[in-house]
Amino acid sequence: MVGNLILVLGDQLSPVLSSLKAGDKHSDVVLLAEVATEASYVKHHKKKIAFLFSAMRHFAEELREDGWTVEYVRLDDPQNTGSLGAEVARFSERWNPARVIVTEAGEWRLQEEMRRWSDALGRPVDVLPDDRFLSSREEFAAWADGRKQLRMEYFYREMRRKTGLLMEGDKPAGGKWNYDAENRKPAAGDLFMPKPFRTNPDEITRQVLDLVYLEFADHFGDLEPFWFAVTRADADAAFENFVAQALPRFGDFQDAMLTGQRFLYHAVVSHYLNAGLLDPLAVCRRVERAYLDGDVPLNAAEGFIRQIIGWREYARGIYWLKMPDYAGSNFFSATRPLPDFYWTGKTDMACLAAAIGQTREEAYAHHIQRLMVTGNFAMLAGIDPHQVHEWYLAVYADAYEWVEMPNTVGMSQFADGGLLGSKPYAASGNYINKMSDYCGNCCFDVKQKTGDGACPFNSLYWHFLDRNREKLDGNPRLGPVYRTWDRMTADKQQAYRESADAFLDALS
Template sequence: SKSLRLVLGDQLSLTLPTLQDAPPGATVALCEVDEEGRYVPHHPQKIAMMLAAMRHFAAELRQRGYRVHYSTLDDPDNRHSLIAEAERLAKRQGCDEIHVTRPGEWRLLKAMEARQAQDRTPRWRIVEDTRFFCSHRDFDAWMEGRKRPRMEDFYRMLRRRTGLLMDGNAPVGGQWNFDRDNRAPIDDAPSPPSPPRHRQDAVTREVLALVEKRFADHVGRLEGFNWPVTRRQALADLRHFVARALPAFGTYQDAISDTAPYLFHSRLSAALNIGLLSPGEVCEAAQDAWQGGEAPLNAVEGFIRQILGWREYVRGIYWHRMPAYKRENQLGATRGLPRCYWDGDTDLRCLQRAIEMTHDNAYAHHIQRLMVTGNFALLCDVRPAALCDWYLAVYADACEWVELPNTLGMVLHADGGYLGSKPYCASGKYIDRMSDHCAQCRYDPRQSVGENACPFNALYWRFLERHADQLADNPRMRVIYGTLDKMSAHKRQALRQQADTFLDSLTWTPPYGQGQHA
């Protein structure tokens, strides 16, 4: 039998199992299809990065002797659905099998499995994706019998198993976690390095022109595009991060800046998610920097925990809990998304800057996603499907397996505390402490009622009050509920009113069909 090797847009790795076991001269297919580009209005930079990276990868495979079939968006025969297009190509090439590495998205996996079950030619063969530290089977085995799985335990298991930052059986430095050293606010941060600028060759330039024309209706700016589209460019980003930003990564991990979009973050998520870098090599590069005395342990451990811990953990949870996970809404949130997420029109300075940076760069760092855009949506009762559509659309790194648990679980607490033990709700005081936004805002983070009061404050108390049934017994929330209990009925009434007036002032109709993706 003859097989077609289908490589998906987030599988651009030479180490992909379906490429590794391909016979010499094997036929490989990569397909650009409208279906993947449009089911949420992806940021033009995200689409351009994917297409340019796919086209460069196809060229690299050709150089290595594979026979490559590449369907472009403009191809007149293109079926514009991955499955239909792959089957069309297989038939045309006389292939009776399609070999594919397991896709990262539940929807696509189920569609492929449905074809597999029909037992028709071409037959589909799906193999495990080995580009992660932890397989699905390993994760399920680890989950067995755990009522309250916690990322920290999972992370320690993987530290032991990989030997990363281990000294025999013990963590190096005598601690598993140095988070206490990683909470410095923006005030005393040194100026962050600028990311390297990648050269744009003819292939990239052609893609940028195509995206500009074809996806002009999508929110987000294409100018300033600077994502890596080859492995070489991704490695340049990795080297730059390790040398220039990693030393301060830990200390300022939670800080937020009004001007610097990247601070000391790596910007590596997109390259990792489409396969240009492997999580193993990224963690090793960070570990080497610590061993060579070039970066302190709090930074290196904090960074490795994000990749070895969080990234693998949310992937595990996604596959373990889908498809029911996507429908969860345990706090009963009912609203759509405030329109400012799409048009940036808001006078809350922190929110405005996080959204503007997102539109400009298809990027916001974790604390902006969690504590600004995420926190605000949580406090405004935005329903998970509406918020997920936004996060999935606007970030270059957005893939459902990592976006969904972060948004629905970590940000909206819609899974009832399965992923995070408490909601990351916060008032304006927190944002004021960690950022330099408030000095430039028309609101005052120290006021809770009145015309100049920071809207986050009243919304925060309203949120705690509304969800007291579900949250007041949480040991990590007891102190704050103690404060709420001591508040006079009069003050509580004033806060409630302040929050409701603010919510009534927002526009809730986004320009795109919100929640379509549910």
């Protein structure tokens, strides 16, 4: 008999995890398990699975070196039962612990499963809060209570005050809370583009790659080349590389897209944050220090910090406030199936081909590619938002339901009807042309509005607004757009409808 059995999940690879802090390395046993149910409840990208399995194996070694007794179950272990609940039961029988301790899961379905473990095991199961986040579920619910509208900007200001990040007394640094208006410059191909930090697979990672190649051959995406960091030290090195090489220009060009430049000035560390290899407050403090030392401009530091303590925390708060009903949100009653090219990348639309192609190869695309290319197209075309959600959850290395679902269902698809965002992020081809060079390499003409050869985004944009007018007409941010539509001649409006209908019929 041991003191406690401590379960650590694959996205909890942090030594300051609440369950580990509550334990005693001299008397408790830590359990980590690679299980088929978690790897396959959606067909996660091969790189995502390899990243997590390798990071889990390295974290197990880190814990052992720190003096913990660790039970580690590999996917191909003949005794592996295939689910977390069954593995907890198996090792509870082996060690007969006084209780099981686990930090709360990040996904609602697994959290609900955990609630049943105590009765099944016949022993206490302590589910502890995940205090790696800056705002607890209870704090977010208290902030949201009584508000007519939930807007990230106001929550973000509270997080700035709470953390003191980029604050000068009780005022924001520079006199403004948000510098997003300065962060929308299109990038030019002659800019110097830094490269993300890359690692070479060690023996542990090579074993994982061989396993994933055999066991997940039918999953989405390319497995190699594999260059992700899988240890805390390498994740720190990756972040320091970003601060030194890319952060100074991150703010200006964070919304830009360039053919052949997959990373531009982005950090490419969200998968490390979401798996526990990096601490969110620590990385924000490091970025703040770079600003205070004069190494990076304020708009870059603020833009990065807003993504972490603003959007990331806000999305998690919305998720736990509104689940489980949030998963079924479908404000526009969209039912069109997800097109096959979301899995293959084979489409004549250059912007979609670029975003999906790099997603297949890297398990990564930056936020504007996700929001304004793949997400924008899906919303304009009336794709079922649940299918869109499952695609995003499957294909990105940083995707966990608590952060992915609100960003997809709410921000990208507006399927929650405006709970998370104030308006749909709908755009025609003009936006993509402004913020990228994709259109110059496309067989469709972005300047042509309707007819054969016209950019599909142009007609789809007006078709989306027209068919959903009853639901969107009262949105104050869309008033000028609808006035533009109303000023068009009936023939022009009909041309947009017919072009969009022809495209959608072919898509089906």
